[in-house]
Amino acid sequence: MDRSTEIELIEELLGLHAQKAPFLDEQWTREPLERYSSPEIFAREREHIAATLPQIAAHSSALPAPDSYVTTEIAGRSILLTRDREGSAHAFLNVCRHRGATLVRGQKGCQLRFSCPYHGWTYSNTGDLVGVPHQKTGFPDLDRAALGLVAVPCQEYAGWIWLSLDTNCDIDIKAHLGALAGDMLAMRADEHQIFASDVRDINANWKILVEGGLEAYHFRVAHADSIAGLFPDNLSSYRCYGRHIRSILPRNTINSQADMPQDQWRIRDHANILYSLFPGSQFLVQSDHFIWIRGIPLGPDRTRLELTTLVPTTQNTEARRDYWRKNHEFTLLTLDEDFQFAEEIQSGLASGANAHLNFGRFEGALARFNRYVDDAIA
Ligand code: FES
Ligand SMILES: [Fe+2]
Structure with a gap:
């Protein structure tokens, strides 16, 4: 992202943090269950999204x-x-x-x-x-x-x-990425190497798995045993670029920026940045490495995920091996917590308990993502 956007995002988060207010959409919304289980909707998604979009x-x-x-x-x-x-x-x-x-x-x-x-x-x-x-x-x-x-x-x-x-x-990827093309280039994937990659077959619809990354509402409760202590409760923001979404999930240390000169602000040191590239790839950018999550929808209730940790080529050394290994394992541990919820949501769809799933005003990115899916298969 360019420097002015980086400063704007940090200012926004500092403001929200100071007011103890989450980033809110206008309204909360409801999604019908069938979008996560219908073979007919899955077939349309496969034809118009997975088999069509770059x-x-x-x-x-x-x-x-x-x-x-x-x-x-x-x-x-x-x-x-x-x-x-x-x-x-x-x-x-x-x-x-x-x-x-x-x-x-x-x-x-x-x-x-x-x-x-x-x-x-x-x-x-x-x-x-x-x-x-x-x-x-x-x-x-x-x-x-x-x-x-x-x-x-x-x-x-x-x-x-x-x-x-x-x-x-x-195929024109620069056009496909639109305003996010600069962010993708700045990630410098060509100067990174794959440190480790794992595959998970998850019994859940691919959209439930994308949604799981788009809000920080669940951190305090769902990740109580892993990352919860690193993040303020329910604080995140997002921006949409075409059908792609960039979410910012600030860490507790974001506050330290308020006491520093603006020219030393660096968002990657104090927030996880999550790019959800429509349709299938998410990038979780951390201070010194990033994780690529690739979703391959296999069926309405089944998704293969490839979870890959990429580290700077210059730092992919024997001396750093343990450090990267621990990072990769901690990422998997945290994501496995999310995947368990995704599988439980999927199996609960048929229970009759809900007619809809509910997205709060601080879960607005989930609703946007679902509108992009609707738009693509319309
Ligand atoms: S050579 Fe016969 S199917 Fe390939
Ligand atoms: Fe999570």
Whole structure:
């Protein structure tokens, strides 16, 4: 964020803290339960959000060198990411053009060509069909150029590999991020390395998991055994940028800024900054590292989360190893507290106890996020 925004946000939080007042929306709202459980709504979200909008598929370091590759899954499709000899990233549907077998079964590696495990059709890492066993007899007039791998629009930007499954659109991540593009560049993901990554399959709708990060109302109670003591009760603020949200979750030490000259204010030292990039990635930025939370919706009541701690490359040293390890484990411990609530909310939906879920005026970011979902699937 630019310096004037940083100062404006700190001033806002100091003001709220002094008044002991939370950041409030106009009204509290209610969300119908079906948005978290309906297969029909989930199908629309998959079609119009997960399979349409640009999203992050991997950190750039997942393709560390020319000829490296990695596979991932988006909207139920297996995706093959490659880096070619010149260093450019590519994305393809990981499906053979002969009879549709999965082309690459492995997760990652380094190779120039990919041979289908079924009949051996072979593709280059730029997607060209370069080998067809018995082509002359079996496929006499086959046009190899028409049967390359199906390319998925892909762009490397700000240290991340982004793609969109909408093959009709030109991908433009700077435009997609809008006013948050500067924040994403300032995060300097390209100067960070993945320290550790864990995967959780959670029995909850993906939106419940996003919502869990958008308010500080639950900190004092839900995180009583972990982070509650570090944060003032129920104090956070947020701003929306297109469909993306930047939330500020100040720590108790935010108060120290009031006694310091403004030119020494630094928000990252006194607040967690949470970027919720619509639709699937959240970044929890802390003073010296950040966490990438990637949500992959698997079904109306099931979501895969990848939880990755990224640390500055210059500090990813043996001497700091224990420190980063403790940070990563503490993050997981805290998030696991959230995930337990998410699973309980999901299982409570069918109980008949509630017709709606209720979002208070200090939970306004949750309502905004849900309106962006509505807007995207309308
Ligand atoms: S399905 Fe891939 S070569 Fe036959
Ligand atoms: Fe939480």
